[in-house]
Amino acid sequence: MxxxxxxxxxxxxxxxxxxxxxxxxxxxxxxxxxxxxxxxxxxxxxxxxxxxxxxxxxxxxxxxxxxxxxxxxxxxxxxxxxxxxxxxxxxxxxxxxxxxxxxxxxxxxxxxxxxxxxxxxxxxxxxxxxxxxxxxxxxxxxxxxxxxxxxxxxxxxxxxxxxxxxxxxxxxxxxxxxxxxxxxxxxxxxxxxxxxxxxxxxxxxxxxxxxxxxxxxxxxxxxxxxxxxxxxxxxxxxxxxxxxxxxESLDAVNRRRRAIFDYYLGRLSPLEQELRIRTPRIPAQASPNGHLFYVLLESEEERNRVIAGMRAAGIMCVFHYVPLHLSPMGARFGFGPGDLPVTESIAARLVRLPLFYQMTDEEAEEVVDTLLSVLGEGRTRP
Ligand SMILES: Cc1ncc(COP(=O)(O)O)c(C=O)c1O
The missing domain is CATH 3.40.640.10 (Type I PLP-dependent aspartate aminotransferase-like (Major domain))
Structure with a gap:
């Protein structure tokens, strides 16, 4: 990649x-x-x-x-x-x-x-x-x-x-x-x-x-x-x-990560309605450390299409946790599909964008440009 x-x-x-x-x-x-x-x-x-x-x-x-x-x-x-x-x-x-x-x-x-x-x-x-x-x-x-x-x-x-x-x-x-x-x-x-x-x-x-x-x-x-x-x-x-x-470099690392997070947010959040995506929400009491940046897409199919499209362009994007209540162990503890509707919905629609300390501004820009183009391709398909 x-x-x-x-x-x-x-x-x-x-x-x-x-x-x-x-x-x-x-x-x-x-x-x-x-x-x-x-x-x-x-x-x-x-x-x-x-x-x-x-x-x-x-x-x-x-x-x-x-x-x-x-x-x-x-x-x-x-x-x-x-x-x-x-x-x-x-x-x-x-x-x-x-x-x-x-x-x-x-x-x-x-x-x-x-x-x-x-x-x-x-x-x-x-x-x-x-x-x-x-x-x-x-x-x-x-x-x-x-x-x-x-x-x-x-x-x-x-x-x-x-x-x-x-x-x-x-x-x-x-x-x-x-x-x-x-x-x-x-x-x-x-x-x-x-x-x-x-x-x-x-x-x-x-x-x-x-x-x-x-x-x-x-x-x-x-x-x-x-x-x-x-x-x-x-x-x-x-x-x-x-x-x-x-x-010893914690502040510098988190500052850089937060700058990439803010760049992603700044470019993508104004397009939420147009692109039918959802970007992270930060409550007023929270000051995050730029650990990860995710986008919620409309459906699991669209999420998988975006991951494949980004990968084809040489950019690795990944989903995240598979809900534990839907796992074999979750079933052993008495849980199953339909029990936690928000978890089931967001886990299937979430994609995380590349984010790491040494990432350059150009790489961050390319991630967003490519994402916009992959999302656009989906929109214009018959
Ligand atoms: C929420 C959460 N808890 C615990 C862990 C486990 O951390 P470790 O790999 O240090 O054991 C992770 C790892 O990604 C995590 O995301």
């Missing part, structure tokens, strides 16, 4: 930091670079604790462990999300309860949540689609009103805010991703954001295979031992070195 859908971000100092890490001989987890990443993230998430993890998937699994989600429990979450949001619940033997999304932001529809709460509901896992915040005041109110925990899947949300607060730092817990497809990357990686002081100690134990090794390293106990269930959720410091270089 002449213009790929995405390219993993490189900011310049990654190899230098990896060399530094190798020279230090500390390449396991929680070395000097992990500490530097943690410091940068804890400046963003002021007042919270941040633990680097091996992925957002694992950070979400840690959320379920920390909140003691287990058999008999239910957790509300959108179906329009990545499998990891639901797996974190299902792995603990709990039942994911899928809720439809809002037409505008494609985030969980807060007006539908209350009706899905039962005496078994333990938590709500909110997803900030494309780094555009979900309605967090409303979600907090519902959670507090029913004694539920609130988790933010902010896999795509680093650097974005809702009401001035960083995504992932508003609920009880948050999860970030540094997978190669995200704004800031280290190949595979993530972080757990702990916004409640009472969960911090246990989070460090769960992350260290269920041991109190962190307290041992801090000199707080004279030997370390098995104190809880847990797993190995800490990434190598080599990955943290790569990540550190990226995090």
């Amino acid at each position: 002449r213009i790929p859908f995405s390219r993993p971000c490189r900011t310049g100092r990654e190899l230098e930091y990896i060399e530094e890490c190798l020279a230090s001989s500390v390449i396991a987890g929680d070395g000097a670079f992990t500490k530097r990443c943690k410091e940068i993230l804890e400046r963003i998430y002021a007042g919270s604790k941040v633990l680097l993890t091996t992925s957002c998937t694992h950070a979400l699994e840690m959320c379920s462990l920390l909140l003691d989600i287990g058999p008999g429990d239910e957790v509300l979450l959108p179906s329009f999300t990545f499998v990891s949001t639901a797996n974190a619940v299902a792995l603990r033997g709990a039942r994911p309860v899928f809720v439809d999304v809002r037409e505008d932001t494609l985030n969980i529809d807060e007006s539908l949540c209350e009706a899905r709460v039962t005496e078994r509901t333990k938590a709500i896992f909110v997803v900030h689609y494309g780094g555009v915040g979900a309605q967090m005041e409303a979600m907090r109110k519902i959670a507090d009103g029913h004694g539920l925990k609130l988790v933010e899947d902010a896999a795509q949300g680093l650097g974005a805010t809702w009401g001035g607060r960083p995504l992932g730092g508003i609920g009880d817990l948050g999860a970030l991703s540094f997978h190669e497809s995200k704004n800031i990357v280290c190949g595979e990686g993530g972080a757990l954001i702990i916004n409640r002081a009472d969960l911090v100690d246990r989070a460090t134990i769960i992350r260290e295979k269920g041991t109190n090794r962190t307290r041992f390293l801090q000199g707080l106990v004279d030997k370390y031992t098995w104190t809880d269930i847990g797993s190995s959720y800490l990434p190598s410091d080599i990955l943290a070195a790569y990540l550190c270089a990226q995090l």
Whole structure:
């Protein structure tokens, strides 16, 4: 493809930091670079604790462990999300309860949540689609009103805010991703954001295979031992070195991505009616990070035609999540076609345009020009 859908971000100092890490001989987890990443993230998430993890998937699994989600429990979450949001619940033997999304932001529809709460509901896992915040005041109110925990899947949300607060730092817990497809990357990686002081100690134990090794390293106990269930959720410091270089350039990366997002929006949103398309909606409280740009088309057939037309012109465009409630696992949890009409409609009609840090202005222009021409071809066909 002449213009790929995405390219993993490189900011310049990654190899230098990896060399530094190798020279230090500390390449396991929680070395000097992990500490530097943690410091940068804890400046963003002021007042919270941040633990680097091996992925957002694992950070979400840690959320379920920390909140003691287990058999008999239910957790509300959108179906329009990545499998990891639901797996974190299902792995603990709990039942994911899928809720439809809002037409505008494609985030969980807060007006539908209350009706899905039962005496078994333990938590709500909110997803900030494309780094555009979900309605967090409303979600907090519902959670507090029913004694539920609130988790933010902010896999795509680093650097974005809702009401001035960083995504992932508003609920009880948050999860970030540094997978190669995200704004800031280290190949595979993530972080757990702990916004409640009472969960911090246990989070460090769960992350260290269920041991109190962190307290041992801090000199707080004279030997370390098995104190809880847990797993190995800490990434190598080599990955943290790569990540550190990226995090130091977070603002520049997000500024560039946001500029491309704004360019797409500026050219396409005035043509919505004429072209019968829908571009992203940004609520007033949201300040997004330019993670992704999507267009909703009239039908699934039109979406597939546009993807094929763009591909024929050398430009890679892709659809996104296949609704989880329509999957074989969704059926096992009692869901099926027709249950979540907005999710089913938007997932079938959505196409994402190329968007990556190193993308040039000329490439962005070509993406829009080609899209307009592919959309025009469809219009003039008999
Ligand atoms: C909403 C959401 N949650 C979780 C994940 C999983 O992230 P990771 O690949 O870091 O495990 C993704 C990945 O794309 C995602 O989009």
